[in-house]
Amino acid sequence: MKIALVFFSPTGSTALVAEHIRDYLLDCRAVPTLIDITPMAYRGESLDMAPYDALILGVPVHSWRAPRVVRNWISGLCGDGKPCSTFFTYGGFQIHPAHHSTRTLLENAGFRLVSSAEFPASHTFNLGGWKAMENRPDESDFAVAKEYAEKTSCRFSGEDRNLPGPFEPTTHTEAFLDEIEMFRFRILSSLPARKAKSCSLCGICQEICPTGAFDAQRGAASADMCIACLGCLLRCPEQAITIPDLSESFAFKLKAEGMTIDQMQTKESRIYF
Numbered sequence: 001m002k003i004a005l006v007f008f009s010p011t012g013s014t015a016l017v018a019e020h021i022r023d024y025l026l027d028c029r030a031v032p033t034l035i036d037i038t039p040m041a042y043r044g045e046s047l048d049m050a051p052y053d054a055l056i057l058g059v060p061v062h063s064w065r066a067p068r069v070v071r072n073w074i075s076g077l078c079g080d081g082k083p084c085s086t087f088f089t090y091g092g093f094q095i096h097p098a099h100h101s102t103r104t105l106l107e108n109a110g111f112r113l114v115s116s117a118e119f120p121a122s123h124t125f126n127l128g129g130w131k132a133m134e135n136r137p138d139e140s141d142f143a144v145a146k147e148y149a150e151k152t153s154c155r156f157s158g159e160d161r162n163l164p165g166p167f168e169p170t171t172h173t174e175a176f177l178d179e180i181e182m183f184r185f186r187i188l189s190s191l192p193a194r195k196a197k198s199c200s201l202c203g204i205c206q207e208i209c210p211t212g213a214f215d216a217q218r219g220a221a222s223a224d225m226c227i228a229c230l231g232c233l234l235r236c237p238e239q240a241i242t243i244p245d246l247s248e249s250f251a252f253k254l255k256a257e258g259m260t261i262d263q264m265q266t267k268e269s270r271i272y273f
């Protein structure tokens, strides 16, 4: 069973979970190929599914859905009736619309979804002062990743012919989710930009930007293209790129979701199977 194990991961958490899943799939005698579509160049051409029997797609939840650039990438795929599965990392807030929306996109591209999973992970905005799901994923999450890999490989091979049960219901339309996507600009009052004078112009920020938004010379991101993934901020070797302090917005966000930090910490990884 040859599996294309594709992931998008600007700040590394989804990559970490994908690597664990790859190892667990190898234990199940599957043959996974890890494919990182974070760099823009790797999303230029659509993935040819001909060499693979199945697809696993792992992405971070960005504003309740898969990131926009991944949604666009999915629409270019040709599933040809092959089985697929999704997994998401998320920072402790809303997640369930992502399962629905990504499933629809994959089914429209000709895949058959056989399972899905979600894994709490340090929220990207912790880089700006939030304290959501720090130190996740941890061993408890990797144990769920193991079970997910084992059960999903049985579904892929046809040994288990069941389909996933229903996801948590959602009434959100794609138009509403588009509005939610714009909301991050109210939380991040300005996009990542170079503030420090100590910049050697190494160009890593521009090189690794998954959307081609960051201009190293200007030290700024294009508002139209930036998805606020904060990969540039994390990867800058001189910590020259910053965002405004977000600590106050964390309390606001918790209140808006009607959740305390302790309630958030009780969230566990989950398989939809």
Ligand SMILES: Cc1cc2nc3c(=O)[nH]c(=O)nc-3n(C[C@H](O)[C@H](O)[C@H](O)COP(=O)(O)O)c2cc1C
Pocket: 008, 009, 010, 011, 012, 013, 014, 015, 059, 060, 061, 062, 063, 064, 065, 089, 090, 091, 092, 093, 094, 095, 120, 121, 122, 123, 124, 125, 184, 227, 228, 229, 230
């Ligand atoms: C722009 C943006 C929007 C996000 N939206 C959500 C969200 O709606 N719900 C949530 O729980 N986490 C959200 N997160 C947090 C990420 O899903 C989480 O930190 C993820 O593990 C990051 O994955 P990565 O390290 O692979 O990039 C968001 C992060 C970013 C950058």
